[in-house]
Amino acid sequence: MAARHEEIADELRQAIDRGDYRIGGTLPAETELATRYGVSRGTVRQAVSALAAEGRIGSRQGARRVVLGNRRSQSFAELRSFAQWARAMGQQASGRVLEQFRRPATAEDASRLQIEQGDEVLQVLRVRGLDGELVLLERNVYPEWMASAVESLPADCESVVQGLYDATGVIFAHGEHVIDAVAAGSQDARLLGVRRGSPLLRIRRVTTTHAGRPIEWSDDRYRSGSVSFAVANSIGSNPLIRRAAEE
Amino acid sequence: MAARHEEIADELRQAIDRGDYRIGGTLPAETELATRYGVSRGTVRQAVSALAAEGRIGSRQGARRVVLGNRRSQSFAELRSFAQWARAMGQQASGRVLEQFRRPATAEDASRLQIEQGDEVLQVLRVRGLDGELVLLERNVYPEWMASAVESLPADCESVVQGLYDATGVIFAHGEHVIDAVAAGSQDARLLGVRRGSPLLRIRRVTTTHAGRPIEWSDDRYRSGSVSFAVANSIGSNPLIRRAAEE
DNA sequence: AAGTGGTCTAGACCACCGG
DNA sequence: CGGTGGTCTAGACCACTTA
Numbered sequence: 300m301a302a303r304h305e306e307i308a309d310e311l312r313q314a315i316d317r318g319d320y321r322i323g324g325t326l327p328a329e330t331e332l333a334t335r336y337g338v339s340r341g342t343v344r345q346a347v348s349a350l351a352a353e354g355r356i357g358s359r360q361g362a363r364r365v366v367l368g369n370r371r372s373q374s375f376a377e378l379r380s381f382a383q384w385a386r387a388m389g390q391q392a393s394g395r396v397l398e399q400f401r402r403p404a405t406a407e408d409a410s411r412l413q414i415e416q417g418d419e420v421l422q423v424l425r426v427r428g429l430d431g432e433l434v435l436l437e438r439n440v441y442p443e444w445m446a447s448a449v450e451s452l453p454a455d456c457e458s459v460v461q462g463l464y465d466a467t468g469v470i471f472a473h474g475e476h477v478i479d480a481v482a483a484g485s486q487d488a489r490l491l492g493v494r495r496g497s498p499l500l501r502i503r504r505v506t507t508t509h510a511g512r513p514i515e516w517s518d519d520r521y522r523s524g525s526v527s528f529a530v531a532n533s534i535g536s537n538p539l540i541r542r543a544a545e546e
Numbered sequence: 547m548a549a550r551h552e553e554i555a556d557e558l559r560q561a562i563d564r565g566d567y568r569i570g571g572t573l574p575a576e577t578e579l580a581t582r583y584g585v586s587r588g589t590v591r592q593a594v595s596a597l598a599a600e601g602r603i604g605s606r607q608g609a610r611r612v613v614l615g616n617r618r619s620q621s622f623a624e625l626r627s628f629a630q631w632a633r634a635m636g637q638q639a640s641g642r643v644l645e646q647f648r649r650p651a652t653a654e655d656a657s658r659l660q661i662e663q664g665d666e667v668l669q670v671l672r673v674r675g676l677d678g679e680l681v682l683l684e685r686n687v688y689p690e691w692m693a694s695a696v697e698s699l700p701a702d703c704e705s706v707v708q709g710l711y712d713a714t715g716v717i718f719a720h721g722e723h724v725i726d727a728v729a730a731g732s733q734d735a736r737l738l739g740v741r742r743g744s745p746l747l748r749i750r751r752v753t754t755t756h757a758g759r760p761i762e763w764s765d766d767r768y769r770s771g772s773v774s775f776a777v778a779n780s781i782g783s784n785p786l787i788r789r790a791a792e793e
Numbered sequence: 794a795a796g797t798g799g800t801c802t803a804g805a806c807c808a809c810c811g812g
Numbered sequence: 813c814g815g816t817g818g819t820c821t822a823g824a825c826c827a828c829t830t831a
Contacts, residue, residue, distance in 0.1 A: 510612050511615070523727050534718065587802090606818095
């Protein structure tokens with residue numbers, strides 16, 4: 300069913316988790332993995348590059364690949380809805396719509412959703428919880444062509460992305476996220492049950508279809524301590540920085 | 547000098563920025579790009595997959611690649627030091643060591659740096675600025691084998707990563723970052739010039755060599771409003787979510 | 794000097810999208 | 813249905829690491 304390179308990537312992930320390859324140790328050479336799995340070297344390279352993108356292994360020309368760790372944290376590697384994310388962590392997502400109304404698009408809405416200022420948009424205010432505990436306040440803005448589908452969702456819809464897919468077939472394919480920290484405003488504080496001015500992790504996000512058409516933009520504010528996000532990183536294969544002149 | 551696939555990736559990036567390919571439009575087919583650049587299809591695929599990883603283009607089987615945007619924001623795609631990052635944004639990084647002392651490793655230090663509890667570590671408290679404005683408070687912990695090199699850096703060292711590379715040849719190759727929001731403690735507040743309890747963006751980070759050996763771990767606290775981080779995302783090529791049972 | 798990953802080629806087949 | 817991207821192969825050469 301799955302592509303061979305994905306199967307191999309999975310087997311390698313499991314082997315690392317199982318401890319077959321120690322953290323800090325090396326992976327077998329590409330050619331050896333190729334013969335072991337009965338595939339060509341190119342297929343092996345596809346598999347290991349997936350693990351490298353996840354931050355599990357590192358590589359550099361001339362040296363064996365190194366096992367860096369067995370990450371399991373929720374990362375940004377893949378676009379996931381809140382409900383999917385919760386399920387992957389073994390928790391139950393909940394949600395409730397507090398406000399929902401149509402209004403003309405502001406300049407900010409227009410730029411993010413690639414529509415004209417003054418076009419009708421649908422604004423929604425939702426609170427979301429994990430295993431019953433409130434963690435997130437979501438302010439979403441949808442363009443007019445999504446509005447009626449959103450309005451027809453139940454107010455306590457668990458997975459908005461799934462609901463909109465079922466209703467319209469629209470796929471949330473790409474996301475761009477900007478992360479910072481803000482102080483809770485009075486509405487934030489009241490709805491999340493925190494003190495005014497307390498720190499919130501804010502993620503502003505634009506989501507688009509495969510074709511790059513914006514579906515929504517959102518200002519998500521997470522209660523401090525309730526969630527954190529992880530990112531893994533590697534230097535480009537460049538020989539680091541060009542050294543300064545002297546010596 | 548650079549690999550052909552990187553040159554092609556650069557040319558495509560410039561072409562997108564120049565507007566040769568409109569946002570929302572499509573890129574030429576792989577085979578056409580291959581003949582145009584005089585390379586094989588595999589090389590073209592290497593180039594476009596770099597753009598996909600940056601969130602500039604999207605792709606799905608059977609359809610032309612779609613131009614999503616021309617991002618320029620500082621993203622996590624590549625591991626960069628604070629100084630490099632500042633330079634890429636056209637700003638001047640500064641830094642100053644406020645405290646620096648050796649102490650025995652706590653359990654937390656030991657786990658993050660993969661050393662034994664009680665081993666000597668070097669703790670450093672730095673403030674860092676962008677164009678003279680204070681934005682960041684850094685609490686670093688280094689293992690013993692890095693300590694003397696760190697101590698020999700000037701107190702106002704602009705680029706710690708560069709300085710340590712020059713002194714020891716150690717390369718900061720991999721990073722893992724955990725992001726959340728916290729309230730400023732009294733020391734944070736005093737040193738960053740904000741009110742106690744005001745929101746800070748916290749990034750806790752472990753950096754390792756190519757071989758996965760931890761070089762340092764750090765608790766970085768950014769003043770709210772001074773910086774934000776961007777991440778681009780795509781859904782796996784999976785046909786989204788498995789639909790629920792009915793219909 | 795041998796081993797290893799990085800790059801590149803030329804070709805093949807398939808699954809999927811679009812008109 | 814033709815065009816497209818996704819997968820896979822078998823081979824080649826090079827740059828780099830390691831011992």
